[in-house]
Amino acid sequence: MTLEERLKTDLTRAMKEKEEVKTSTLRMLISDIRYAQIEKRAPLTDEDIQAVISKSVKKHQDSIEMYSNGGRDDLAQREEAETEILKSYLPRQLTRSEIAQLVEEAIVQTGASSRKEMGKVMQALMPQVKGKADGKLVSSVVQEKLAE
Numbered sequence: 001m002t003l004e005e006r007l008k009t010d011l012t013r014a015m016k017e018k019e020e021v022k023t024s025t026l027r028m029l030i031s032d033i034r035y036a037q038i039e040k041r042a043p044l045t046d047e048d049i050q051a052v053i054s055k056s057v058k059k060h061q062d063s064i065e066m067y068s069n070g071g072r073d074d075l076a077q078r079e080e081a082e083t084e085i086l087k088s089y090l091p092r093q094l095t096r097s098e099i100a101q102l103v104e105e106a107i108v109q110t111g112a113s114s115r116k117e118m119g120k121v122m123q124a125l126m127p128q129v130k131g132k133a134d135g136k137l138v139s140s141v142v143q144e145k146l147a148e
Contacts, residue, residue, distance in 0.1 A: 003046040003089065004033060025082045029089075032056055050090060050131045057086050094133040096141065102128055103138070103145050115146045 001009075007030055014022040029052070036052050037044050044052070060083040067076035087093075094102075106125040110117065121142050129138055 003049045004030075004044070007033070007049075007089065021078065021081050022085055025085045029053065029056060029086065047131070053086055053089050054131060057083055057090070060086065091132050094129060096137065099129065099133055099138055099141050100145065103141050106142075107145060112146060115143065118142055118146055121146070 007026055011023065011026040011030065014026060032052050032055075033044060033049055036048065040048070060079050064076050064079045064083065067073070067079060102125060103121065106112075106121045106128075110120040110124050112118070112121045118139075122139065125138060125142070126135075
């Protein structure tokens with residue numbers, strides 16, 4: 001079963017069980033996927049769909065931050081619930097220690113020794129962590145390791 005089929009099946013189930021938050025979240029996600037398909041002019045692979053989901057998660061996290069800062073905790077909580085639903089369709093995220101291990105391997109592989117060579121390390125590292133870790137977190141770990 002492809003990821004898109006799984007999303008549609010889960011949407012149907014959520015509608016039958018009257019789960020309002022999950023239904024609206026999956027409808028929005030499926031809509032975003034359709035827009036991406038139109039933009040690409042071809043069917044999306046599971047990796048493409050995961051990229052759409054990751055983009056949506058980032059938008060939701062930005063919204064959570066803005067709502068929390070604006071004192072709208074009710075909206076922030078709804079965004080958090082939607083974010084958790086979206087994250088359930090992404091691969092397991094790497095922990096900071098797992099990322100640190102991969103960063104150390106990439107540093108050895110590229111021979112980087114200073115922050116000036118961070119680009120080389122990131123270039124070697126990103127294909128390994130794509131979809132499994134937040135780019136900001138990876139970048140900060142690389143900076144820490146190169147500063148040592």
